[in-house]
Amino acid sequence: MKLGISAMAYDIKEKIEICKELKFNHIEVGIDNLEDWNFLYEQIEKLKRNDISIGIHMPMELNTCETVKYINKCWVDFFLENYKRGKLLNVKYYNLHLGYGLKNRVKKQRKNYLDNTVHFLLMLIKKMTDIDIYIENTYSLDGDLVNLGNDAGDFEYIFKNVKSENLGFCYDTGHNLIDKSDYLNKLHSYIKLIHLSDNDGKSDLHMGLNENGLLREEDIKYLLKLKNVKYIVLEMDKKFFQTSKNIILKNL
Structure with missing residues (x-):
């Protein structure tokens, strides 16, 4: 199991230095645009020299359940272009949220939206046979647009209909504190990636561990004992990295 930190492409250089200092060996990088890869390419030698692996978090705007077929295909093409560019860095996985839809339509046609996601993932897996894809739980607030992937049932449906050893679940502790569901009981065998952070149950504050949030030691x-987990990523401000790492090491 690798312990890592989150980063954006533009601050990858700083995060590599933090990894060297704190002896982390993995970085999950948020990619928003194809041009972001240039920041990573500039650091290829440093990443190799320090034996730091890379995972990619796809942009929040990506919508796997997009109902407009033309746009949905554009998202697939965008994903595959990122996959192509990531080969140079030996990217270990791509992580993504399921996406979103209009509130009233999702309420009435949730299965249709999930079927779009199933189709989306099957298209990716057909092309990306050599790499893992992780789908992450999120939270949904009451607005005109709502997120899917805030209920364990969404993921049970997807894993039932997408049979692939390359597809796994990313369990985000902070998101679950805001929008709870029974992910750990229903999806524990699929959990390959954990995003660790804490919050007050209302906002995704990305607090460190043991910073008076709701996440208990x-x-x-329990999470550290899950058998199939490959990566743990601290999704929090850098000032919390050391103390959070200490708590993890104490509970291993």
């Missing part, structure tokens, strides 16, 4: 201990 016994919850952390």
Whole structure:
């Protein structure tokens, strides 16, 4: 199991230095545009020299359940172009949220939206046979647009209909504190990636562990014992990295 930190492409150089200092060996990088890869290419030698692996978090705007077929295909093409560019860096996985839809339509046609996601993932897996794809739980607030992937049932449906060893689940502790569902009981065998952060149950504050949020140390201990987890990523401000790492090491 690798312990890592989150980064944006533009601050990858700083995050490599933090990894060297704190002895982390993985970085999950948020990519928003294809041009962002240039920041990573500039650091290829440093990443190799320090044995730091890379995972990619796809942009929040990506919508796997997009109902407009033309746009949905554009998202697939965008994803595959990122996959092509990531080969040079030996990217270990791509992580993504399921996407979103109009509130009233999602309420009435949730299965149709999930079927769009199933089709989307099957298209990717057909082309990306050598790399893992992780789908992440999120939270949904009450607005005109709502997120899918805020209920364990969404992921049960997807894993039932997409049979691939390359598809896994990313469990985000902060998102679950805001919009709870029974992910750990229903999806524990699929969890390959964990995003660790804490919050107040209302906002995704990306607090460090043991910073007076709602995540209990016994919850952390449980997560660390899950058998199939390959990566743990601290999704929090850099000032929390050291203390959070200490808590993890104490509970391993």
